[in-house]
Amino acid sequence: MGKQHLWSVLFAAGYLTDAGRPGNEIHKLVIPNREVMNIYEKRIRSRFKVRVTGDTVRWTKFCEAIKTGDAVEVQQLFNEFMAASISIRDTFARKEMKENFFHGMLLGLLQAEGRWNLQSNAESGIGYTDIRLEIPALKTGCIIEVKYAENGQYDKACTKAMKQMEDDGYAEALRQDGMQIIHKYGIACYKKSCRVSYCMEKNNESSD
Template identity: 60%
Template sequence: MISFYSKQVTGDHERWERFCAAVKGGDAEAVQELFGAFLSESISIRDTAVRKAKKENFYHGMFLGLLRAEGSWIVKSESGTGYSDILLMVPRERIGCVIEVKYAEKGAFDAACREAMEQIETHEYTELLRSEGMETIHKYGLACFRKSCQVTYEKE
């Protein structure tokens, strides 16, 4: 995994910067395109040859690693029941993001994205971002299956 990040992220700095700008700016189409490209170029479907819950963790870690490479952001990972998967804060710009990752069993992307967005709403994951002073909040439902992903987005 380290060689992936050093080659794909630092090696193609422009693409990684576009990915970060898309996440921060609420451009779900670009997030989907760029994260999908990272997946397609870097993983084997054998990487997710584990139980469903572990598959989700794999994609969570991939997305998290890309975000953590941006040193000026606050990125929190809370995997587990009742916690959001990824919270991102850009304090200088008062931008916050909630990213909920789901494994799209048998390629059921729409259902997995819906489930992710419902979880964000049901558990009120944006409240922590509001309490931290974030004024613009982007909510992403990220569904992954094999080397593909789909992103659903809402701005709050």
């Protein structure tokens, strides 16, 4: 009854809308618009920061792995965070909304590291990268592109993420800002697990 009450309250308040067919006894509740989606994303990031960054040892290792390009460690730790923090029901949404859910989780983790310059959906090249961060003191930048691995097709989703980063020139803004090392992560998520693809670019000609 608790969950049914929650859905009813959210529906009555306009935070969910019924996208099911008229007369159908089965209701398909969806998030109605981007404004409401932003509210959900903020709540996800807020909850995730409180629950996950409380595990300071694991969170510190995760940030260190992102910073140094240790993709194996990034994959292992993000899988551990998801296993401990979310329910499969949390990902019940349209494909693009599922990607936003995992995007929000990663953003919540990285925002807790207050010394980094972090941007979400930042314009770069000819598109908008999911997450872009800069560590000016180290002249290091990172690009993270999140994809939903439909039916567990992790390799396909990772390949798509990495190709999008290259085709759309997402690293260009980091080059212009003088980042000498650029870590590129394609993260494919499905239910409560992920797979990470990675490559690194060295930009030794960047200005001091």
